[in-house]
Structure formats: C-alpha cells, structure tokens
Amino acid sequence: MKNLLVTGGAGFIGSNFIHYMQKQNADIRIVNLDALTYAGSLENLKDLPRPEQHLFVHGSITDRALLDQLFSEHKIDTVVNFAAESHVDRSILNPGVFVDTNVIVPVEGARFHHVSTDEVFGTLTREDPPFEEETPYAPRSPYAAAKASSDHFVRAYQTTFGLPISISNCSNNYGPRQFPEKLIPLMILNALNGKPLPVYGDGMQIRDWLYVDDHCEAILRILQDGREGETYCVGGDNQPPNIEIVKTICDILDELQPDSAFAPHSQLITYVADRPGHDRRYDINIAKIERELGWKPSHDLRQGLVDTVRWYLSNPAWVEAITKQSDYDNWLKKNYSDRKA
Ligand code: NAD
Ligand code: TYD
Numbered sequence: 483m484k485n486l487l488v489t490g491g492a493g494f495i496g497s498n499f500i501h502y503m504q505k506q507n508a509d510i511r512i513v514n515l516d517a518l519t520y521a522g523s524l525e526n527l528k529d530l531p532r533p534e535q536h537l538f539v540h541g542s543i544t545d546r547a548l549l550d551q552l553f554s555e556h557k558i559d560t561v562v563n564f565a566a567e568s569h570v571d572r573s574i575l576n577p578g579v580f581v582d583t584n585v586i587v588p589v590e591g592a593r594f595h596h597v598s599t600d601e602v603f604g605t606l607t608r609e610d611p612p613f614e615e616e617t618p619y620a621p622r623s624p625y626a627a628a629k630a631s632s633d634h635f636v637r638a639y640q641t642t643f644g645l646p647i648s649i650s651n652c653s654n655n656y657g658p659r660q661f662p663e664k665l666i667p668l669m670i671l672n673a674l675n676g677k678p679l680p681v682y683g684d685g686m687q688i689r690d691w692l693y694v695d696d697h698c699e700a701i702l703r704i705l706q707d708g709r710e711g712e713t714y715c716v717g718g719d720n721q722p723p724n725i726e727i728v729k730t731i732c733d734i735l736d737e738l739q740p741d742s743a744f745a746p747h748s749q750l751i752t753y754v755a756d757r758p759g760h761d762r763r764y765d766i767n768i769a770k771i772e773r774e775l776g777w778k779p780s781h782d783l784r785q786g787l788v789d790t791v792r793w794y795l796s797n798p799a800w801v802e803a804i805t806k807q808s809d810y811d812n813w814l815k816k817n818y819s820d821r822k823a
Contacts, residue, residue, distance in 0.1 A: 483705060485511050487558045487592070489543045490565030492516035494660040495597070495694055497526035499562065502698035504532045511535050513556050515549075517542045517583075520808040521568065521661045525800055544582070549589050560593045562701060566632075569663050570601070570625045571817050574758055577624035584628035587635045594647045595705055596636045600690070600717065601626035602651060605761035612765035613651070615713045622759050633713075646710045650701060653717040653766050656786065657694035658793040661804065663813060665689075665724065666787070669731050670794045671801065676744040679732075680818055683756030685725030688763040692718030693781035693789075703775040714775070717766035720783040725751075730784065734791045754821040 486503070490496040491514035500512055516522045518540055530536055537556075541548045543565040552558060566584045567573065573580045588594040603613040604620030619634075621627040639645040656666045669679050700716045708714060722730075732747035744750060771777045794801065804810070 483507075483510060483560045483593075485513070485557050485559050487513045487515060487552060487556070487561045489515045489561065489563045490522070492518060492522035492524060492526055492538070493564060493568070494521070494526075495655055495697060496564035497659055498657060498694045499564070499698045499701065500527065500536060501530060502695060503702065504530055504535065506702065508532065508535075511537075511556070513537045513539060513552055513558065515539045515541055515543065515552065516565065519567070520813075523804055523807060525803045526659045542583075543586055553589070553591050558592050560595070560705060561589055562595045562597065562705070563588070564597050566629065567625070569661075570623045571663070571757065573623055573625035573628070575816060580624050580628040584625070585631045585635070588639045588645055588647055590639075590643065590645060593705070593710075594636070594645060595701065596632065596647065596649045597701065598633050598649055598651045599626065599629050600651050600653045600715070600764050600766050601761065602630040602633060603764075606763040606765055608763065610763075612767040613715060614767040615651075615715055615770055622761060640711050648704050648708050648710060649713045650704060650716050651713060651766070652697055652700070652715075653690035653692050653764060655692050655694045655697050657790055658797075659800070660694075661808070662801070662810070663817075665727065666731065666790060667794060669728050670735070670791055673732060673735050673744065673747045673750055674739075674794075676750065678752040679728055679747075679750045680752055680754045680821065681725055681728060682754060683760060685728070685753065686723045687760060688721050688723050688765070690717045690764050690766050691720045691722070691727070691783055691786075692716065692779055693786040696779040696781055699780075700771060700777050703771070703777045707775050709774070714771040715766050715768055716771060716777075717768050718779045718781075718783070719768065721763075721765055722783070727787075730787055731791065734788055738791060738795065752823060754818070754823055
C-alpha cells in the first residue's frame with residue numbers, strides 16, 4: 483500500500499482515517515476525493531501531520547472519468563470508500579440523494595475496501611442475537627437500503643469480475659470532527675448553548691458505540707491482513723440506550739462546566755416525536771475480526787465521551803465554520819421544529 487485513494491475523506495470518519503494513517507505510516511501518499519457536501523469540510527484536514535503527503539481533489543465518486551484520471555496519474559493501489567450520504571434523518575426527508583450517492587459500484591484496478599454500516603442488517607428485538615457477517619440483510623431506512631445496495635454491488639463485482647474487495651460493517655462511531663446532526667455532537671452543542679436535547683420516542687433505543695480511532699485501526703488491519711472478498715463486522719461492545727448516552731454527556735458537561743447557567747444540563751432533556759421506522763436495537767458480533775486479525779476496540783465509552791466533549795469545547799472555531807458553511811440552522815428547523823413533544 484503506497485498510493486491510497488480515500489473517498490469522502492473530508493467527512494467525519496474519512497478525515498479521522500487520514501489523520502490516523504499519516505500517524506501510522508509516514509510514507510503513504512493519500513489522494514482524497516470528496517464532493518464537499520454539507521457534511522464535508524476542509525476544516526477537517528487543516529491540521530494533518532503530513533500535509534505534503536495528502537492531495538485533496540474536489541469531485542464525486544460517481545465521476546468515472548475523474549476516477550480513471552486519478553488512478554493513472556497517482557498509481558493508486560488501494561481505495562478506501564467512505565463517500566456517502568450518512569444521516570438516517572436526512573434519508574427520511576430527502577431519500578433521492580441517497581440513491582445517487584450511496585448506490586456505488588467499485589472502482590477497478592486496485593484493492594477496494596468498502597466502509598459500510600451495521601444498519602444494513604435491520605433491527606433487533608431485545609432477545610435477538612447480535613448481527614454477524616452471515617446475518618441476512620434487512621435494511622429499513624432509505625440510508626440503510628442504499629448502503630445495502632452498494633454492499634451487494636461490491637460483492638457482485640468480486641464474484642463476477644474477480645475484483646479484490648473487502649467490506650466492513652461497522653456500528654455507530656463517535657469522536658472528534660463528527661458533523662453535529664448525529665446524536666452525540668448534537669447533544670453536546672445543544673447543551674452548551676442551553677437548547678433542548680431532543681430525545682426521540684422513549685429514548686430506549688440501543689446503538690453500539692465505537693470510538694472513531696478504533697474503527698480506523700480496524701480498517702487498517704483489514705487492508706493489511708484481511709482476506710480478499712471477505713466481510714468483517716466491527717463494533718465497540720458498548721450498548722447503552724440513547725437516554726443513557728445523553729445523560730452521560732450532561733454529567734460530563736456538569737463536571738467540565740460547573741458554572742454554566744444551564745447546569746444541571748439534564749434539565750434540557752426533551753422527549754420528542756419518534757423517528758419514523760426507528761430501528762430499536764443494534765448489536766454486533768466482532769468475533770471474526772478479533773479471531774482473524776486480532777482487532778478489538780480499545781477505548782472505554784465514558785473516557786471516549788469525555789475526550790469527545792473536551793474536543794468540542796476546545797474547537798469553537800471548527801464548530802462555527804462547520805455550522806456556517808452547512809446551512810445548519812435550516813437543518814435544525816427542518817428536522818426538529820415540527821416534532822411534537
Ligand atoms: P459524513 O457524512 O461525515 O461524511 C461523508 C463524506 O462523504 C463527506 O465529506 C461528503 O462530502 C462526502 N461525499 C458525499 N457524497 C460524495 C460523493 N458523491 N463523492 C465524494 N464524496 C462524497 O459520514 P461519516 O460519518 O464520516 O461516514 C463515512 C462512511 O462510513 C459512510 O459510508 C457511512 O455510511 C459509513 N459509516 C458511518 C458510521 C457512523 O457512525 N458515522 C458507522 C458505520 C459506517
Ligand atoms: P444518529 O446519531 O442519527 O445515528 P443512527 O440513526 O445512524 O443510529 O442517532 C443515534 C440514535 O439517537 C438513534 O437511535 C436516533 C437517536 N437520536 C435522538 O434521539 N435524537 C436526535 O436528535 C438524534 C439526531 C438521534
């Protein structure tokens with residue numbers, strides 16, 4: 483792996499992955515192709531450890547001519563595909579763009595690693611066993627359906643054309659540089675500003691939470707030692723209900739900002755109308771990646787949340803730039819103003 487093409491590398495996980503890779507491997511050259519949608523920003527790439535080894539290209543993964551040009555100009559040997567529309571709520575309000583971006587076919591001519599989600603497997607009851615690599619697909623949101631479709635295309639290219647691919651299906655990530663439409667950064671920023679903390683439904687939905695650097699490490703292990711054609715499930719082995727995550731963020735803010743006018747921050751918690759088709763529970767079995775590649779998550783959830791809250795407190799300029807450039811207030815209005823308590 484010498485010349486790596488990262489798609490969607492200006493977004494949350496993609497930018498953390500580029501930071502992570504530059505710390506791990508000083509020699510690798512990274513071309514970063516990103517369409518700079520509302521979720522992508524050059525702010526996420528400002529403080530790279532080796533900027534001279536990173537080339538940003540503004541463009542879409544759907545532009546085949548551009549991809550061909552990048553492949554031949556930069557002798558790309560490995561692709562990691564993060565590019566996607568990634569937010570379930572947006573896929574409910576505007577599903578079409580998810581079909582256009584997320585239903586991709588892999589690029590030929592290099593090892594192609596496709597970053598996918600556990601949401602392709604659908605939802606679990608309290609009694610169901612966790613998702614694993616063999617779990618049948620049963621996506622329920624337009625986001626999950628479009629991601630499932632791309633997973634199928636990637637596998638079809640392997641069986642039909644012999645493309646060297648791999649796929650990871652990962653659970654919910656959190657950490658620095660996550661766009662504040664997702665649960666954790668949204669709650670941090672709303673709490674800091676004394677705004678309501680909108681908990682959907684009864685707040686007892688369950689996600690499996692993984693610190694983003696652990697995900698980056700899992701992808702690197704798969705690129706290095708993963709078997710071609712294989713799928714790996716990746717997760718954090720942490721499954722608190724949403725309300726517990728929100729309360730923990732409130733506790734952390736009470737500790738870090740005891741003089742805040744909004745403390746105790748839990749007074750801001752507001753139950754609002756549930757997300758349509760809301761998946762109740764995710765849980766993921768990581769036995770395969772642990773057994774074959776020796777990977778398991780190393781971040782503790784509480785500590786990861788403390789680090790994440792501290793990061794948002796220490797980066798107000800990032801928050802300002804990201805929210806300004808993305809028409810953020812309009813998104814908040816669209817998603818939350820008509821939600822009944
Ligand atoms: P994100 O929304 O923060 O970033 C997505 C990036 O893709 C943005 O920079 C955006 O500009 C870019 N992009 C969108 N359409 C593009 C296109 N057509 N061409 C090129 N770039 C384009 O998303 P994220 O949270 O960083 O997620 C990255 C990937 O990981 C996605 O594929 C997502 O499905 C997957 N994933 C995310 C999570 C999670 O918890 N966030 C969990 C599992 C898997
Ligand atoms: P989210 O971060 O959007 O990720 P995903 O839907 O991909 O799991 O949401 C995580 C959980 O938090 C999910 O169960 C929905 C819930 N949620 C809220 O209760 N309130 C909110 O304002 C948001 C954004 C999410």
